Amino acid sequence: MEIEKCEVTVIHENVVRAVKEQMPDEDKLVATAELLKVFGDPTRIKIICALLKAEMCVCDLSALLDVSQSAVSHQLKTLKQARLVKYRRDGKVIYYSLDDEHIGRIFEAGYEHVMED
Amino acid sequence: MEIEKCEVTVIHENVVRAVKEQMPDEDKLVATAELLKVFGDPTRIKIICALLKAEMCVCDLSALLDVSQSAVSHQLKTLKQARLVKYRRDGKVIYYSLDDEHIGRIFEAGYEHVMED
DNA sequence: CTCTCATATGAACATCTGTTCATATATATA
DNA sequence: TATATATATGAACAGATGTTCATATGAGAG
Numbered sequence: 366m367e368i369e370k371c372e373v374t375v376i377h378e379n380v381v382r383a384v385k386e387q388m389p390d391e392d393k394l395v396a397t398a399e400l401l402k403v404f405g406d407p408t409r410i411k412i413i414c415a416l417l418k419a420e421m422c423v424c425d426l427s428a429l430l431d432v433s434q435s436a437v438s439h440q441l442k443t444l445k446q447a448r449l450v451k452y453r454r455d456g457k458v459i460y461y462s463l464d465d466e467h468i469g470r471i472f473e474a475g476y477e478h479v480m481e482d
Numbered sequence: 483m484e485i486e487k488c489e490v491t492v493i494h495e496n497v498v499r500a501v502k503e504q505m506p507d508e509d510k511l512v513a514t515a516e517l518l519k520v521f522g523d524p525t526r527i528k529i530i531c532a533l534l535k536a537e538m539c540v541c542d543l544s545a546l547l548d549v550s551q552s553a554v555s556h557q558l559k560t561l562k563q564a565r566l567v568k569y570r571r572d573g574k575v576i577y578y579s580l581d582d583e584h585i586g587r588i589f590e591a592g593y594e595h596v597m598e599d
Numbered sequence: 600c601t602c603t604c605a606t607a608t609g610a611a612c613a614t615c616t617g618t619t620c621a622t623a624t625a626t627a628t629a
Numbered sequence: 630t631a632t633a634t635a636t637a638t639g640a641a642c643a644g645a646t647g648t649t650c651a652t653a654t655g656a657g658a659g
Binding site: 628 | 632637638640642648649650651655657
Binding site for chain 2: 381403468
């Protein structure tokens with residue numbers, strides 16, 4: 366009958382119950398974490414920030430950010446999977462752009478917070 | 483005199499130059515990535531979401547989220563270091579809350595994007 | 600001062616992540 | 630078809646990350 370105290374102790378039952386009712390679905394929270402995680406890497410956020418200004422191809426991003434072509438390509442794959450960027454092909458060149466104006470809002474929210482210190 | 487092609491090839495010089503001028507400081511972008519990275523974990527985003535509703539102590543968070551006391555405490559440390567949460571002591575109990583209403587904005591921006599699919 | 604309990608912390612460990620390197624794919628051009 | 634170039638991809642590896650476990654710290658109660 367060994368029960369660790371803190372696993373079970375709830376100091377403010379009413380608060381916990383009230384908040385529990387207001388909490389969004391677990392799935393949605395996990396999805397939100399997964400989305401924001403994609404913004405949480407220097408290379409990726411630079412790509413996002415760059416694409417906020419103009420659509421660009423892999424070589425341009427590579428030169429602009431001073432990151433290898435392979436690294437850019439790998440990160441673009443991550444961004445694609447998270448549906449943050451879309452692309453169009455024109456001959457040999459593939460142009461990437463942000464999938465959605467919404468993406469900018471998330472970036473801005475983070476950036477503004479950083480600038481307010 | 484070996485130069486890999488893509489490291490140097492810039493297909494759209496003018497675009498790259500223009501975007502480069504508009505890019506924020508490297509530091510700020512890295513800081514933004516570091517900030518958003520903190521939101522990119524299921525446990526932490528749940529803590530943030532919970533504290534959006536009410537200030538809570540470690541035990542309550544542990545019970546609410548069904549995560550061990552130790553894990554909650556470790557994550558609160560991360561959140562503290564990123565200045566996302568603040569705390570006040572009342573006897574044995576330490577109450578955590580969001581440091582800033584701004585934090586909610588970032589969460590909401592991500593959450594809303596998730597809900598729009 | 601001692602006991603209890605809320606919280607913090609350090610080490611260990613398994614997993615995840617981002618880059619590099621080598622190579623493959625796809626498209627245009629000669 | 631052969632070659633050049635833009636991009637993608639898989640394996641490998643080092644470093645980061647999140648949890649657990651054991652233990653420490655700090656404050657109130659007795």
